Every structure is written in C-alpha cells, then in structure tokens.
Amino acid sequence: MQTNRKSLADRLAVFPRLGLADLPTPLEPMQRLTAHLGGPRLWVKREDATGLGFGGNKLRKLDYVLHEALAKGADTIVSGGVVQSNSQRQVAAAAAKLGLACHLAVYQGRLAPPAPEYKTSGNAFLNRLYGAQLHDVPWTGDRNAAIRALVDDLEVTGHKPYFVPYGVSNALGAVGYATTIAEIEAQAAQLGFAPSAIVHCTGSAGTQAGLVVGAAVAMPKTRIVGIDIDAEPARVQTDVVKFAREASGLLDAPFDEANVEVVAGHAGPAYGVPHEATIEAIRLAGRLEALALDPVYSGKGLAGLIALIRAGRWRKDEDVIFLHTGGAPALFAYQSALCI
DSSP, X not given: OOOOOOXXXXXXXXSOOOOOBOOSOOEEEOHHHHHHHTOSEEEEEEGGGSBGGGOOTHHHHHHHHHHHHHHTTOSEEEEEEETTOHHHHHHHHHHHHHTOEEEEEEEESSXXXXXXXXXXXXXXXXXXXXXXXXXXXXXXXXXXXXHHHHHHHHHHTTOXXXXXXXXXXXXXXXXXXXXXXXXXXXXXXXXXXOXXXXXXXXXXXXXXXXXXXXXXXXXXXXXEEEEEOSSOHHHHHHHHHHHHHHHHHHHTOOOOGGGOEEEOSOSTTSTTOOOHHHHHHHHHHHHHHOXXXXXXXXXXXXXHHHHHHHTTOSOTTOEEEEEEOOOTHHHHHSHHHHTO
C-alpha cells in the first residue's frame, strides 16, 4: 500500500479559512524557567498571541469553523461554556468582527464562584463588551445540549443559527488546530532544534486532537502530551480519540490511538478550581517569563509540565514546548482567589 506523502501544509491547504487569527504565533525560549527547573530546554508556543478578542487557541479553530458558517448563510453564531469560558469570549469576538449575532449558553453550577468578581469581570465582561446575548442555563454535564436547544429556539424565530460546539471542538476544529504543528515544524527547524514533546492543557479535546493528527504527518518523533484540566481524564481521552480519528479522515492522515496521551492528576480538586501547583505555575510564568497564564487552563497545563519535569520525564538536553493556549482575561475574575 502506497503511503500518502503530501505535506501537512498541502493537506491543510484544501480547507478554506477566514484569517481571523494572527498567524504564525511566536515560538520563544523560556530560558529563565529552564534554569529555575534545571532543564530540559523549555520553549513556549504563544497561542495567546493570536490577536482578536485578547487571543487564544480557539481562534485557529474558528478560522475554519466560521468559514463554514458563512458559507451556509448563517446570521447568528451559537455556542456556550461556563461563565469564564475563554472559548465563549473568542466566539463572541469573532462574531462581532464578522457582523454576526452571537448567542451564548452560559452554564451555571459547574463550579462555585471562586471569587466575588467571578461573574462580572474577565471573560464575562468581554462577552458583554463584544455584544453577545447571554443565556444562563443549568450545568447538566452535557456540554452541547443547551447550545443545541438554543439553536432550535433561534430557528423557530426565523434566524439562521450556526452551532459552534463547546470549546470549538469537533473534527473541523481539530483540522484547524493542526495548523499549529505546521508552524512549529518550520519554526523549530529554523531555530535549530527538534522538540521531544509538546505539552498543553486539554479539556474539550479538539486542540489535542489537532496536535496529534498534525504531528503524525509532520513531527512523528514529537510526543503530544495533554494535561487533563477537567478532572475527567477518561472522558478527555475518549473525546481526543474521536475527534482525532475524524480529523485524520478529513486530512487523509494516519492516526494511531497509542499516540493519544492524557496525563491525569494535575487538575486540582475540580475543574475551574486552582490549587497550590496551579498558583505556583502562574507565579513562575509571570515572574520568570512575563507570561500571563489563567487558573483554569494554561496555569494547570504548566503545573502539569513542571510536575513531569520534576519527576524526570525528560533529559536536560532535550527540548520541550509548552503550548500557551491563552486565557489571561480570566485572571481578573480570579484575582482575590489567587493571592498574588
């Protein structure tokens, strides 16, 4: 059987995108954090620098997903998440930029507000600033049911809504996120190193699925390591496998379930609740590298990476990339809980 030898860039080129994200994002050394931890050589992929609406990793997915929305004639974008969802904020910003109405199902009850400012500042404030219409709904554990119900309600009233899943995580979103690997492959080669691993926070699974599929084509020797931040590692693993398998079909790319690694034990007591290791990681990133990590996603991702380094996962002469998924606005909603 002949192997499809097309490059990742060629595979991605057939999928149209809007250009919402400012790309490529920088790949930078973290020399001070490397010295503090005693190796390995650490790098950061700055997905917080994608631009629109304070940036973040979801904009790569939205570039592709919302192209489909416009092609289908949508006049309204519908998505959802918790009060301080980074995904909701990026959806709201993209909708505003495109001149589309935006309705968001805001899940209440998944976590107790960790600070008095939780419900009004940070991402919640930006959602209102970007003009999204917010619909409070109870958290049931089903991430997409309330979003789909909102789509149905809007259709009845004559709108043309487009469903954006929780976390912008589906097969097309994963295809969009594979573009990160295409960038890292070129940037690492220019900088003269081959990363042993790319480490990131994982929850709704689309980001990790895209990384796994992209790496299978362009960086097969680089391990993709997802740090579970939902305290649901089995569910995350299942979803990554599902989206990666679907995305690999779209890209005509290989997929091996053995390449999906979800690391448990670093989510703290629950989703959205920062613990001591999260706060340490946020402090270290800020004071050593001037990076603003959030307490729900990127802070827990770095906490997991630090724990793996301290456990001896990599040699000092290896190179490891930390994927900064963004989320800085949430810091302001957690300010009094972080004691920084």
